[in-house]
Amino acid sequence: MKNLLIAAALLLPLAAQAADEKLIERGKYLANAADCVACHSVEGGAEFAGGLPLESPFGTIYGTNITPDKEHGIGNYSADDFFRAVTEGEKPDGSQLYPAMPYTSYRLLKREDSDAIYAYIMSLAPIAKPSPQTDLAFPFNLRFGMSFWNLLYKDVVQLQPSEGKSEPWQRGQYLVEVLGHCGECHTPRNALGALQQDQRMQGGVLLGYAAPSLLADDLAARGWSSDDLATFLKHGISAQGSMFNEMYPVLHHSTQHLPQDDHKAMATYLLGDQPPQARQVAAVAVDQLDQSAQQGRQHYLNLCAGCHGAAGEGVPHVAVAMDGNTSLRLADSRNLLRVIDDGIKEQQFTGFERMQPMPGFGDKLDNAQLRDLLHYLRQTWGGLDAELSQEQVSQLRGETGH
Ligand code: HEC
Numbered sequence: 470m471k472n473l474l475i476a477a478a479l480l481l482p483l484a485a486q487a488a489d490e491k492l493i494e495r496g497k498y499l500a501n502a503a504d505c506v507a508c509h510s511v512e513g514g515a516e517f518a519g520g521l522p523l524e525s526p527f528g529t530i531y532g533t534n535i536t537p538d539k540e541h542g543i544g545n546y547s548a549d550d551f552f553r554a555v556t557e558g559e560k561p562d563g564s565q566l567y568p569a570m571p572y573t574s575y576r577l578l579k580r581e582d583s584d585a586i587y588a589y590i591m592s593l594a595p596i597a598k599p600s601p602q603t604d605l606a607f608p609f610n611l612r613f614g615m616s617f618w619n620l621l622y623k624d625v626v627q628l629q630p631s632e633g634k635s636e637p638w639q640r641g642q643y644l645v646e647v648l649g650h651c652g653e654c655h656t657p658r659n660a661l662g663a664l665q666q667d668q669r670m671q672g673g674v675l676l677g678y679a680a681p682s683l684l685a686d687d688l689a690a691r692g693w694s695s696d697d698l699a700t701f702l703k704h705g706i707s708a709q710g711s712m713f714n715e716m717y718p719v720l721h722h723s724t725q726h727l728p729q730d731d732h733k734a735m736a737t738y739l740l741g742d743q744p745p746q747a748r749q750v751a752a753v754a755v756d757q758l759d760q761s762a763q764q765g766r767q768h769y770l771n772l773c774a775g776c777h778g779a780a781g782e783g784v785p786h787v788a789v790a791m792d793g794n795t796s797l798r799l800a801d802s803r804n805l806l807r808v809i810d811d812g813i814k815e816q817q818f819t820g821f822e823r824m825q826p827m828p829g830f831g832d833k834l835d836n837a838q839l840r841d842l843l844h845y846l847r848q849t850w851g852g853l854d855a856e857l858s859q860e861q862v863s864q865l866r867g868e869t870g871h
Pocket residue numbers: 500503504505506507508509523530531532533534535543551554555560565566567568569570571575586603
């Protein structure tokens with residue numbers, strides 16, 4: 470009997486430790502889904518030790534050190550402080566965080582999920598590294614100005630009623646809208662940098678690149694099915710192309726680490742429980758193209774076909790297909806133009822998948838040649854015959870945001 474009591478007393482702390490480990494494990498999963506590391510780390514630096522510069526129309530804002538270091542990190546935060554910072558954008562001293570920290574989406578984070586992320590972050594090694602100073606232009610350098618901004622815009626993110634929706638749809642909504650904060654990039658912003666709630670998920674523009682509309686009908690019109698969306702979120706590559714620009718870090722730090730069920734849930738939420746039919750476009754034959762596009766074809770064969778294939782079919786592990794690629798199917802030609810001008814540096818996809826880097830052709834094509842090439846790509850594989858003017862092309866070329 471006595472022995473049993475001793476055994477029970479010994480078991481208790483073990484059980485508590487196991488519970489802690491479970492909480493920390495869950496916190497890690499949630500921090501991945503919420504992509505916390507993306508902004509709070511720099512390439513090659515310690516996770517969560519801060520330092521990433523985030524460009525905003527008002528200046529550069531730095532992700533801070535959120536390791537448990539008491540001086541430079543958040544070692545003095547209580548779980549309450551943490552919940553308030555993440556969901557309300559308010560620091561323990563009462564000052565406001567800039568909305569570059571996406572508390573406008575995290576606002577609906579569940580308290581128990583915040584506590585799990587807190588337990589995970591507090592279990593990490595403290596890193597004594599000061600955060601770079603954020604230095605914005607007047608009047609955005611005045612943090613009390615943010616209280617005013619918050620009064621106006623903080624409460625914009627609202628969830629749709631989930632009545633009658635499936636369980637994966639409901640989980641997908643929480644993953645997409647709250648944790649994944651997908652709407653922070655895929656929603657247009659007003660001149661003050663606030664999300665335009667009435668145009669939620671209808672597509673935003675970030676430093677010269679478009680984060681396209683994620684509305685179900687728009688996704689289906691560009692050829693997305695639920696399976697393809699889930700594949701894209703898991704691997705970063707699908708029949709519709711690969712992730713690049715600001716979407717790539719979302720894969721790298723977040724979605725590739727989530728279980729398959731989560732990819733499916735997000736796809737279910739985005740396309741709906743009854744997804745619209747994905748629209749496919751058939752490639753248009755050369756003799757059906759207008760004259761500009763026919764000229765563009767020569768540039769394609771000279772500069773692009775070596776990697777993307779003469780029929781736009783792509784080469785596995787070398788370059789993605791142009792046939793069926795959503796960058797060519799977006800009415801906004803911005804991403805297509807930017808990728809051709811800037812290229813894409815080498816990216817590591819899920820597992821051991823790699824692609825070659827794509828060189829930029831900014832200095833090889835003048836506005837007229839680029840316009841012809843855009844016409845060729847859009848007409849042949851994009852199902853888009855709207856003509857682009859040279860002015861549009863030169864204007865988009867100027868809008869690099871760099
Ligand atoms: C899109 C970028 C981004 C993401 C994603 C992000 N943060 Fe932040 N976070 C920031 C920036 C930028 C700041 C500093 C803002 C400022 O200086 O006003 C910040 C500040 C903070 C602070 C206040 C730190 C301090 O200095 O006192 C905490 C705590 C925090 N973030 C936690 C999190 C957690 C937890 C997550 C994931 C759930 C997360 N952040 C995701 C950008 C981000």
